[in-house]
Amino acid sequence: MVLVGQVGPVPELNTAPLVRGNRRIAGSLIGGIAETQExxxxxxxxxxxxxxxMIRMDEINEAYDRMERSDVHYRFFIDMASLGTSVAG
Structure with a gap:
């Protein structure tokens, strides 16, 4: 298992399943390019x-308020079509 980023305090860890199963835990604050591509x-x-x-651009303040209240279940994704202008590629 590789933990990417801080997960917060971890309760007491039983290491027996790790040792018996020849498993390991590793961690990184960020994943590298190769790991991300993989x-x-x-x-x-x-x-x-x-x-x-998915939220519209005009909902961004409400989304921020929800984030402050910990009322977010998934990552917000802004629908760029809601900007009302086309984005050149």
């Missing part, structure tokens, strides 16, 4: 998609 390739091959909540 994870994206794995997700694409397994059709694993992120769970997001």
């Amino acid at each position: 994870m994206l390739a794995f997700c694409a091959s397994k059709d694993v998609l992120p769970e997001v909540e």
Whole structure:
């Protein structure tokens, strides 16, 4: 298991399953480019998609308030079409 980012305090850890199963835990504050690409390739091959909540640009203040109240279940994704202008690619 690789933990990417801080997960907060962890309750007491029983290491017996780790030792007996020849498993390990590693951690990084950020994943490197190679690890990120590997994870994206794995997700694409397994059709694993992120769970997001799409919001319009005019809902951004409400989204921020919800974040402050810890009322967010998924990552917010801003629908750029709601800006009313086309984005050149």
